[in-house]
Amino acid sequence: MSTENQAVELARSVISNVCKVLGTNELISVSHAHISGISYFNIGDYGLKLIESLYLGGGKFSVFTTANPYAVVNTDFRGRRFHDDIVNKQFKIVKYLKLMGAKAFTCAPYFIREPKLGEHLAWAESNAVLLANSYYGAKTNREGGPSSLMAALIGRTCSLSIHKESVIPKVEFRVPKISNELEASVLGYLIGLKDPRNIPYIKNMSITDFELLRSLLAALGASSSVPIAVLDTVTPLQAYRILDINDRISISRQDLIRFIKEHTYDSKHLPKDTLLIIGCPHLHSNAVNEILESIKGVNLANYSMELWVIIHTNPKLGSKELTALENRGIKILHSVCPVVTKLNELGVEAVITNSCKALHYIPKISKIPTYLMSTKEILRLCRR
Ligand code: F3S
Numbered sequence: 001m002s003t004e005n006q007a008v009e010l011a012r013s014v015i016s017n018v019c020k021v022l023g024t025n026e027l028i029s030v031s032h033a034h035i036s037g038i039s040y041f042n043i044g045d046y047g048l049k050l051i052e053s054l055y056l057g058g059g060k061f062s063v064f065t066t067a068n069p070y071a072v073v074n075t076d077f078r079g080r081r082f083h084d085d086i087v088n089k090q091f092k093i094v095k096y097l098k099l100m101g102a103k104a105f106t107c108a109p110y111f112i113r114e115p116k117l118g119e120h121l122a123w124a125e126s127n128a129v130l131l132a133n134s135y136y137g138a139k140t141n142r143e144g145g146p147s148s149l150m151a152a153l154i155g156r157t158c159s160l161s162i163h164k165e166s167v168i169p170k171v172e173f174r175v176p177k178i179s180n181e182l183e184a185s186v187l188g189y190l191i192g193l194k195d196p197r198n199i200p201y202i203k204n205m206s207i208t209d210f211e212l213l214r215s216l217l218a219a220l221g222a223s224s225s226v227p228i229a230v231l232d233t234v235t236p237l238q239a240y241r242i243l244d245i246n247d248r249i250s251i252s253r254q255d256l257i258r259f260i261k262e263h264t265y266d267s268k269h270l271p272k273d274t275l276l277i278i279g280c281p282h283l284h285s286n287a288v289n290e291i292l293e294s295i296k297g298v299n300l301a302n303y304s305m306e307l308w309v310i311i312h313t314n315p316k317l318g319s320k321e322l323t324a325l326e327n328r329g330i331k332i333l334h335s336v337c338p339v340v341t342k343l344n345e346l347g348v349e350a351v352i353t354n355s356c357k358a359l360h361y362i363p364k365i366s367k368i369p370t371y372l373m374s375t376k377e378i379l380r381l382c383r384r
Contacts, residue, residue, distance in 0.1 A: 007059030011153035018147055019158035028120055028159035030140075033152035034109045035067040036124035037145025038097065039340035040090040041365070048089055050146075051096045054153070061101035063155040066109040068125050069282070069310075069337035070094055077306060077346040078273060100152075105335040106312040108214075108282040110136070117236055122157040124148035126221030127214070127281045127357065133228035134217060135210075137236035139163050142227050162227055167240040169201035169230045176253040177206050181215040182354045182374040186256045188216035189356035192223025194249050201242065205232040218281045219356035263359060265371040271349035272304045276378050277338055279310030280355035288315055288332060291379065292325075298382045300329030307382055308333055330382075344368050352378060 019025060037043055043050075073087045081087075094105065104112045107125050115121060115138035123129045124143035132138040139162050143151065151157040173191055178184050184207060191200050200220075207213055213234065220229055230240045278291065291309055300307055306329045315322070315332045322332060339358050343351065343366040351362050351370045362370040373381065 006057035007054045008153055010054070010057065011059075011150035014150045015147065015154060015157065018150075019160070022158055022160055024158055024160050026159040027156040028163050029156050030063060030120045030122040030151060032064045032066070032109070032113055032115070032119075032121045032123070033061065033148055033155075034121070034123040034125055034128060035065065035097070035102070035145065035148045035152055036143075038067055038069075038093055038105075039071040039337065040073070040086060040093060041071050041342050042340055043093070043145070045089070048093050051093055051149070054149070055096040055100055059100050059153055061152040063152065064113055065100075065102050065152040066104045066106065066112050067097050067102045068107055069105050069335050069340075071341040072308075072333065072336040072338050073341070074336070075331055075333060077275065077343070077348055078304070080347045082345065104313065106282050107280075107337065108284070108312045111282075111284055111312045117238065120163055122148050122151035127218035129227050130217035130221050130229060131214060133162065133167075133239065134231055134235050135213060137239040140227065142225070167199060167228055167230065168243050169240065170198040170245065171195050171247040171249060172201045172203050172245045174204055174248070174250040175202055175206075176251065176256065178212060178216075178256075180374045180376065181212055182260065182372060183256050184212040184215040185219040185354065185356040186259050186372070187251060188219035188221075189223045189360070190251050190255060190259065191229070192220045192226075194251070195247070196224040197226070198246070199226050199228055199230065201230045201232070201245065203232050205234060207231075208234060214281060215355070219360075222357040222360040260372055263370075263372040265350070265352060265369075265373075271369070273347050273349040274305045275338070275343065275348045275351050276300075276305060276307040276382070277310070277351055277353040277355070277358060278307070278375055278378060279333075280337070280339060280353060280358045282310050282312040282334075285311045285313050285315055285334075287311065288317070291375075294379045295330065295382050298328060298330070300382055301327065303329075305329060305382075306331060307378070308338060310334065310336065310338070338362075340365065342366055352381070354378060
């Protein structure tokens, strides 16, 4: 057997076994695979070994492939860094994925390659899956980390659920008007909490702004298992059918305000080493200049705080500009995810973010309190 066949044959066998367990023998070709689960903190030595063995076994991605961001191991928090052993292992994972053909490391793969209407994908990042299906009208299930990796190698995945069946929402939501990305995120999160399993139909959808939709769908992906939300006036009509709606749920503006209040920090008790995060999911790199403009002259280093702004690709800033920002406690990061990083091991004591997805996962992974604030308020906090 040639070495090349080892990786491909393993991938074929894993995919066909997964499909059998899920109830089908049929595979479908995909045009873009997006791999998740590449943080060393999540997959450990076992995951590193698997990815290494696929590369050494001749693995090459056979379709356009992107991967999720990795843990923030290449930057410090107030001078504290991870041990070299962790840094080296994380970068080995990244190296093998790049060598096999991964084009980028971001949770916004639609900024790298836009999905097309009706196109079949094998994506494994929930926020991206929801956007691909709900906004672009593409077709991808919520793949797991290993299945997306194997699908990238063979260019195929199980022909199931959204690849085969019509999308038929079962629960209708009436939602209030939204004024910023934080409210959009809370709305998405509450929709998922109210019904985490059934595909929602959001009827009186007033949000058409792409950034707000991204916030809403990322949060919905965190609190539910659905691969799509049918958004009135947004989701392409070809992508779904409305038949019987089993349930109708209303979410009011008061519900959003109450949730935000419950997750706002108490200014008297904000821990010393607090991290502010904007960019979950990753911002488009064009957003950076706007943020920099609004924090001109800010020096967070005086307050034991740092601001991490995470974007989808290399910032168009020189290394001198980046260092000047870092000296002020502001870091522009790309290719990384703070949420899949053990921030507590860097000495971070609390996080303030505009993302309910970060609110959902950071206390679980890093065991530190996490609070909500809109981007505007976070930037205002920086200027206090
Ligand atoms: Fe992206 Fe990490 Fe948030 S993968 S969506 S920044 S949890």
